[in-house]
Amino acid sequence: MDNNMLNPGLVSPPRNNNGKERRNPSITPRKFRRFFTPRSRVPTHISSARKALQDLAAPSVNNRYQTPDPSSPIRPSSEDHAQDENFDRITTRSFKRRKYHHTPDSSPCRPGLLSPIRSLHSSQENIDLDLDESEDDELPTLSNPAKPLVPLVSRGFAGQLAQRQMGGMPRAGRSYMTFPTTDWRVDTADFYTAPDDAYRNTSNEGPGNCVPFCVASCHTNDLVAVGDEEGRVRLLETNPPKSQQSFQTPHLMFQSHSNAIIDLCFSEDDYRLATASGDQTGRILDMMTQTPIAVLQHHTASLKQVRFQPGSANGSVLATSSRDGSIRVWDLRCAGKPVQDTLVHPEQREDSLRFRRPSPKSGCAINSLHHAHARTYRQVQQGTGVEREDVPSRRELPGRTGDVSVTALQFLPSGQEHLLLSACEADASIKLWDIRSVHSSRRGVPSALSATAPPSSHENWRPFGISSLSLNTDGSRLYALCKDNTVYAYSTAHLILGHAPEMSTRNGEPPRRRHNAVTHQGLGPLYGFRHNSFHATSFYVKCAVRPVRDGRSELLAVGSSDRCAVLFPTQERYFRDALSYTMSNLTLENSTIAASTGGQLPPAKNRANNCLSARLVDDIPIVRMGTPLIRAHDNEVGSVAWTNEGKLVTIGDDFLVRRWYEDRERAKDLRTMDEFGGRRWCAGWADVEPDWDVDDEED
Structure with a gap:
């Protein structure tokens, strides 16, 4: 026997590579209890954290993905490969699925023991393992x-x-x-308005209320401007903080004209507000001080619309249209003579002099289009245009006989901002103008770039005017609200046919149009929108498009004389099939109507709700996918506007200004609840079919 073994003290202690003495690990009470505690004394309660870790252990995870398929790539390729010395590979040599347990006897996750371990180690170790052969073929029961x-x-x-x-x-x-x-209906069925979302337009000249005529929204914030019949402008905040005033209190109010304000428009940076009034003038207001900086006073009749030019003009160029049949283009950068503001009180005039506020200047008209929609000699010979002359009213000059009121204006988007669209009250023809071509003479009729043909259905009945124009998000579609209770959709690429270098911006600035050039012909509308709740009986009914922004879909909102606003989806994928089906059956339908009526009007029983569109024979598809917003107004809904956050603002002849939200659950509750307890009082909602509010479980 070795002496070192008899005398362990003579053996030098082992050392590590770094020269330090390596000592035996010390045994602490915690380690002793951990390794030498009998299994019968192991607590049966397992914490939730330990139980979650047990479910993620290797045996449980491996058992989830075991497969009896011999061709599986995770199975051993042969028996010899399965009989490796490695324990993990030895346990997989049997093709019979068995359970592997590494937990104590008291664990609730242990349903049985392993047969391979007993067969391999029973001859070397005295381990008494009880095997229940009836449980060998069972899969483990996972806790989760x-x-x-x-x-x-x-x-x-x-x-x-x-x-x-x-x-x-x-x-x-x-x-x-x-x-x-x-x-x-996914885009239109979620709108609602509550009692707190209504503002009543009160009069400042006496007791009572005054009718709001127009509304315009800012581009950079949530404010909307409302112009009324007394010439005042009210700014309402559509999304006020909870700590500040509500929608029922105006954010700001000031006097702008001595007569009714017909139209409003903000510049792109919202620093300027343009107004068009019935006192035959327009004003440019500085929104920081709410004072006029320019007065537009060259029209001879009430103004109808005003629009700022988009793009690089930066709120300095704008166009106005009037009842005198003219269109004027103004440049605020051209200096005009100072004018005296008659609306300013003497005390305010003294304050202006004290704070050195400049007086407003007269606007400079750089281009004037007189008789913009009057009939030319060629139109008279071809039998197109106005069927009868525009008779002036009692208060207008007799010299205005024959003037056609220009009721709608619209600039094309940035890049083509030199092109201006206009429409009139006499017919449904839309003209395209190049404002760089100077037309300052009052004699003769100016020549437009192109003019679209009115719908052919008007030729068999009578002409109908257009009250509003609006472009979609990318400027590819133009929507025109016509007095025949239809919103027509035009393609802006087809407003002028043939070679049109004025509309091309590929090679820098487009060339100017030659003087006295011939007016080209443009295509008519592609299709139209109609609804049983949409009727335009006055030129105060307008339309507006919500652009695609922040995940919100594009929508077309129109006013109506049926005491409601109507929403139309503009995504053509919704009604592409309907358009193709209508085109294929349109000829057959028109021939059937003509044969049944003998070329005359349909029977009176088919003219429901005095709908003029029922008397027309259309040659274009008509889309009737619309959602009315009901119960919010008690009279005609005129102008509409979309805020920068996607909310809808409507004004009506019932003196109310309404704010509309999008909320699926709230709109559904208002549609499905009853009138008990006044829960629907002073509220409005989108009116859709009853099957829309049925849940999936009820189906």
Whole structure:
């Protein structure tokens, strides 16, 4: 026997590579209890954290993905490979699925023991393992079993929307979806207004109320400007903080004209506000001081509309239209003579002199289009244009006989801002102008770039005027609100046919148009929007488009004489199939109507609600996908506007200004609840079919 073994003290202690003495690990009471505590004394209670870690242990995770398929790549390729000295590989040599347990006897996760361990180590170690052969073929029972996967088609609208966005369908071909994403009501059915969202326009000249005529929204904030019949401008905040004033209190109010304000428009930076009034003048107001900086006073009749030019003009160039039939283009950078503001009181005039506020200047008209929509000799020979002359009213000059009121203006987007669109009250023809071509003579009729043909249905009945023009987000579609209770959609690329270098911006600035050039012909409308609740009986009914921004879809809002506003979806994917179907059946339908009526008007029983559109025979598709916003107004809804946050503001002849929100649950509650307790009092909502509010579970 070795002496070192008899005398352990003579053996030198082992050392590490760094020369330090390596000592035996010390045994602490915690380590002793951990390794030498009998299993019978192990506590049966397991904490939730330890139980979660047990579910993530290697045996449980491996058992989830075991497969009996011999061709599986995770199985051993042969028996020899399975009989390796490594314990992990030895345990997988049996093709029979067994359970592997590394937990104490008292663990609730232990249903049995392993047969491979007993067969391999029973001859070397005296381990008495009880094996229940009846449990060898059973799978382990996990404490948190995995939940079955629910198909997207069974997850309601959200799942169907996700499935449609990823390009998948439940099965090949078309399938029915309870709330399909192609349903246009997804964009229009969520609007509502509450009693707190109404502002009553009161009079400042005496007791009572005054009618609001127009509304315009800012581009950079949530303010809207409302012009009334007394010439005052009110600024309302559509999204006020809770600590400040509500929508029912005006943010600011000031006098701008001595007569009614017909139209309003903000510049792109919202520092200037342009007004068009019935006192035959327009004003440019500085919104920082609410004082006029320019007065536009060259029209001879009441103004109809005013629009700022977009792009590089930066709020310095604008256009106005008037009842005298003229269009004028103004440049505020051209210096004019100072004028005396008659609306300023003597005390305010002294304050202006004290603070050195400059007096407003007279606006400089750099271009004038007189008789913009009068009939030319060629139109008279061709039988197009106005069928009868415009008779002046009692208060107008007799010399205005024959003047056609220009009721709508619209600049094309930035890049083509030198092009101006106009419409009149006499017919549904839209003209395209190049404002760089100077027309200052009052003699003769100016020549436009192009003029669209009115709908052919008007030729069989009578002409109808246009009261409002609006462009969509990218400027590819032009919407014209016509007095035949239809909103026509035009393609801006087809406003002029043939070679049109004036509309091209590829090679820098487009060339100027030659003087006295021939007016080209443009295409008519592509299709139209109609609804049973949409009727335009006055020129105060306007339209507005909500642009695509911050995930909000594009919508077309129009006023109506039926005491409501109507929303139309403008995404053509909603009604592409309807357009193709209508075009294929349009010829047959028109021939049937003409044969049944003998070329005359349809029977009186088909003229529901005195609808003029029922008397027209259309040659274009008509889309009837619209949602009326009901119960909010008690009289005609005129002007409408969209805020920069996507809210809708409507004004009516009932002296109310309404603010509309989007909320699916609130709109659904207002539609489905009853009148008990006045829960619907002074509220409004989007009116859709009853099947829209039915849940998936009820289906």
